[in-house]
Structure formats: C-alpha cells, structure tokens
Amino acid sequence: MQHYPFEGDLPADTSSVTILFNTEWGLQVCNPHSExxxxxxxxxxxxxxxxxxxxxxFLTAGRLKSCLHRIVPYLDHWTRGSRYAIIFFLRANNQVEFEDLEGQRWNAHNWLNRKFLNYRSPHKSSIKGVVYAAMVLKTAMGPKVEAALVLDKVLCDISLDFFIMTSGISAVLGNQGQANCTEASCAAVNSFLDFLALRHRRQGFFACSLALSMVEDAGVVAENNIIADKLALKMPFGIDEREMLSGFESAIIQGASSGNAVQLGDVQLILGLEPPAMLEVMEGLDLSDACWYKDERMRPILEELEALATLMSKTGGLEGLESFTSKLVGLSSDESLLAIGSHIMERSARIVGAQAGDFQYESIFISSYGVDYVIDVELHSWLFKEIGVQVSIQVISGTNTAFAGLDRIISEHLGIV
Structure with a gap:
C-alpha cells in the first residue's frame, strides 16, 4: 500500500499499464504540447x-503513448487529509535497454532518472533542504553514488537552506588489518560525498558531509542486540537520538556557503569523537587494541585525551592506552605466559564478536574459532601492531597452534622465556 500524504507525492512509472480506480482528485498529467x-x-x-x-x-513502438503523471493535492476537491492506494507494478529490470522513437538507447534506470527531472516544476520552490542518508550494504557503493549524483543534478539550480550528506564514523576511522570490502566501499563513498560537498560549497551553495557515530536508541542498532554488541567492541562511542538531531543542527550551521576559500575540513563534521565524552566512556575499558588507537589521524584527539586525564588527576595517562608489554615487567615466566595468552584470547573474542570465556586456552587450535581465516589474518596484523612480533599466518592457522602455544612463541620473541 502506498500512502500519499496531504503534501503530495511525485510517483514515477516505467511499468506497462496501470489501472486506477479512484474517487479522489489528485492525479495530474503533463500535456505533451503545452508542457x-x-x-x-x-x-x-x-x-x-x-x-x-x-x-x-517502447513495446508498441510509440503507438500507445505514455505520459508524465504525478499526485498533487487539489484543495478544491481534496476531501480527506490523506490518500491511500494499493499498487502492483510490473516493470523492466533496471539494466534492460530500450530504443526510443528518435533512435536513442536507454536503460530503465536512466530513463527513470530522466523522468524525475520533469517533476521539479512547480514543486522545486517548496524544497527547502535535503538530508541524504542512503545506506551502503556490502559492496553496493554504486547506487549510493548514482543517487547522490541524481540529487546533485536535480537540485543544482535550487537555493537550499541545507544539504546534508550522512555517512558512518566506522568508515572514517577504518579497521586496520582487515581487508573488508564493505568498509572499503563505505570509505570510498564517504570520500565521494566529502568532495561532492566541497564542490557545492565552492560553488556558493550549502553542503555538509556528516559522519554519524552509532545511534544507540534508534534504528537497526536499537533493534538488534547482536549488532549493537559487535559494534560496541570496535567503537564504544555511541550517541542517542537527541545527540543525532543536535548533530544535524550543527551540520546546518557548519554547511553555510563560504566561497572558493573553503577547504575539505570545512565541509566535514564528525560526530561522536568529543574528547570529554570519550574519556567518560573509556573509563575502565581496555582499548589498547582499538583500530584507531595508533592511527596518526587520531593523534590530536589522543593527545587531548591524555591532557584531560592529567587535569582530572588520572596519573599515568588513560587506562587502556598503556603499552601491553610494559604490563609484563616484574612478572615471572609463567605469569607472563598466562598474561600473553589471556590478552590474545580477549583480542580473538573481539574479532569474532564473542566472549573470551568461550575460548579454551589449550587443546583447541586457534583457527577453529574463525571463519574463512578471518581470525588468522586479524591476529597476524594485530600481533605486529600491538606487540611488534611477526608471526606468520601459517603458524597461527596451524592445526597444532593453540593459545597456549602461541603465547610461548611470542614470549620467545620478547626474550621472556
């Protein structure tokens, strides 16, 4: 069922035939002669x-003529506040090609976009702002980029009060050590939106690229505890719906046009990395293996976190940012082995979204906990970043390598045993 609110809706139709039973005014067609x-x-x-x-x-070679149509409230006849319709569409796949009467070839996707351009008038004056919030699934970066370009083309001659392009903070920070196509696609799309916003601003129009943190009490995260738990292991700095709305308000202020002098950083707004709030969340957490911890781009934030911790009399810096190897000083060989093994198990649990208690220290080889060698590749990268030890993937994935064996290999590299 499709709902046409009182403000009106602008449907587009590439189907074959639509049969409409209705008693309410609202359907408009475009006169092909007078437009x-x-x-x-x-x-x-x-x-x-x-x-x-x-x-x-297309199928009748133009013998049956299609027409542009839309739904617009007609105040003299519109008797109810809303209009409902049950609709069934049978239409061509987006990539199916047609040839029009002038010999030009179109696919259904491009034809639909072309029709959409005709829906601007006279409604374009009623568009005050746009929030572009398309979601990227797997490697589907193409549709998000194409949709942004369509919006850019359709609204290019409209003076908007705001144009906000949203993305996720996870793609901004990344997840070092994991070759993940989804994150690569997100990062690529985010960069595209950043530079599209930059072009808008340099042309004198409003634009802001807003990177949102995890919204904890709304949307897919609020509805799925498993997803929420896995995201929290990588990025614990979530926001609530109120903070999200405040972020949109900040983006409206940030996105004011400022001429050719504007730089890329002027069009970006990253929400959820405010040092005071981060410090409060990080209290008591071990974030030494967080993907952003040793990222050079995060150095200013880390320095500010350290300064805040000092002001709050948190001697020794932030808990969780202390080097792991420094914690081994003064421990016996057996204690060091146990500490290293436990540390690796905790990291492995984070990789697969499980609890360290689900892992066995001995008897079960490490790769059995992972899927498609994900745990092996992640551990290989993390061990070098965290401890400075180069352990081959073949050793980690070996059928004789358990956590109890890996800790001894690392201890030998460190000169502990």
Whole structure:
C-alpha cells in the first residue's frame, strides 16, 4: 500500500499499464504540447483510469503513448487529509535497454532518472533542504553514488537552506588489518560525498558531509542486540537520538556557503569523537587494541585525551592506552605466559564478536574459532601492531597452534622465556 500524504507525492512509472480506480482528485498529467500539468477527473462507479507506462510505449513502438503523471493535492476537491492506494507494478529490470522513437538507447534506470527531472516544476520552490542518508550494504557503493549524483543534478539550480550528506564514523576511522570490502566501499563513498560537498560549497551553495557515530536508541542498532554488541567492541562511542538531531543542527550551521576559500575540513563534521565524552566512556575499558588507537589521524584527539586525564588527576595517562608489554615487567615466566595468552584470547573474542570465556586456552587450535581465516589474518596484523612480533599466518592457522602455544612463541620473541 502506498500512502500519499496531504503534501503530495511525485510517483514515477516505467511499468506497462496501470489501472486506477479512484474517487479522489489528485492525479495530474503533463500535456505533451503545452508542457503544463492538468488534473484528471476521478473515475466514478465502475469506471477506471488506464495509464500507459513507458514500457508499453517502447513495446508498441510509440503507438500507445505514455505520459508524465504525478499526485498533487487539489484543495478544491481534496476531501480527506490523506490518500491511500494499493499498487502492483510490473516493470523492466533496471539494466534492460530500450530504443526510443528518435533512435536513442536507454536503460530503465536512466530513463527513470530522466523522468524525475520533469517533476521539479512547480514543486522545486517548496524544497527547502535535503538530508541524504542512503545506506551502503556490502559492496553496493554504486547506487549510493548514482543517487547522490541524481540529487546533485536535480537540485543544482535550487537555493537550499541545507544539504546534508550522512555517512558512518566506522568508515572514517577504518579497521586496520582487515581487508573488508564493505568498509572499503563505505570509505570510498564517504570520500565521494566529502568532495561532492566541497564542490557545492565552492560553488556558493550549502553542503555538509556528516559522519554519524552509532545511534544507540534508534534504528537497526536499537533493534538488534547482536549488532549493537559487535559494534560496541570496535567503537564504544555511541550517541542517542537527541545527540543525532543536535548533530544535524550543527551540520546546518557548519554547511553555510563560504566561497572558493573553503577547504575539505570545512565541509566535514564528525560526530561522536568529543574528547570529554570519550574519556567518560573509556573509563575502565581496555582499548589498547582499538583500530584507531595508533592511527596518526587520531593523534590530536589522543593527545587531548591524555591532557584531560592529567587535569582530572588520572596519573599515568588513560587506562587502556598503556603499552601491553610494559604490563609484563616484574612478572615471572609463567605469569607472563598466562598474561600473553589471556590478552590474545580477549583480542580473538573481539574479532569474532564473542566472549573470551568461550575460548579454551589449550587443546583447541586457534583457527577453529574463525571463519574463512578471518581470525588468522586479524591476529597476524594485530600481533605486529600491538606487540611488534611477526608471526606468520601459517603458524597461527596451524592445526597444532593453540593459545597456549602461541603465547610461548611470542614470549620467545620478547626474550621472556
């Protein structure tokens, strides 16, 4: 069921035939000669309105003509606040190609975008701002980029009060050591949106690229505890819905046009990395293996966190940012082995989104806990970053390598045993 609110809606149609039974005014068609929009009187009784779609136009070589149409409230006849319709569309796949009467070839996706351009007038004056919040799934970066370009083209001559392009903070910080196509796609799309916003600003228009942190009490995270727990292991700095709305307000202020002198950093707004709030969340957490900890881009924030910790009389810096190897000083060989093994198990649990208590210190080889060698590749990268020890993936994935054996290999590299 499709709902047409009182403000109106602008449907586009590449189907073959639409049969409309209605008693309310609202359907408009574009006169092909005058290019003016005209209302179609509603059908009464057993009558119906038959609309020829673009597919039927192509299939009949233009003998059946399709028309631009849309739904717009007609105040003289609109008797109710909303209009509902049950709709079934049979249309061509987006990549199916057609040839129009002028010999030009189109696929259904591009044809639909072309039609959308015709829906701007006279409604473009009522568009005050845009929040672009498309989501990237797996490697599907193409649709998000294409949709942003369509919006850019459609709204290029409209003076907007705001144009906010949203993305996720996880793609900003990344996850070092994991070759993940999803994160690579997110990062690529975010960069595209950043530079699209920069171009808008340099042309004198409003634009801001807003990187949102995890929203804890709304959306998919609030509805799925498993996803929330896994995200929290990588990035514990979440925000609530109120803070998200404050972020949109900040983006509106940040995105004011400022001419050619504007730089990339002027169009970016990253939400969820405020040092005072981060310090409060990090209290008591071990974040030494966080993906952003040794990222040079985060150095200013880490320095500010250290300064805040000093002001708050937290001697020795932030808990969790202390080097792991420094914690081994003064321990016996057996104590060091146990500390190293426990540390590796905790990291392995984070990789697969489990609890360290689910892992066995002996008898079970490490790679059995992972899927498609994910745990092996992650551990290989993390051990070098965290402890400075180069352990080959073949050793980690070996059928004789348990946590109890890996800790001894690392201890030998460190000169402890």
């Amino acid at each position: 003016e929009w005209q209302y179609v009187p509603p059908a009464r009784g057993t009558n119906a309105i038959v609309n020829i779609g673009d597919t039927a136009n």
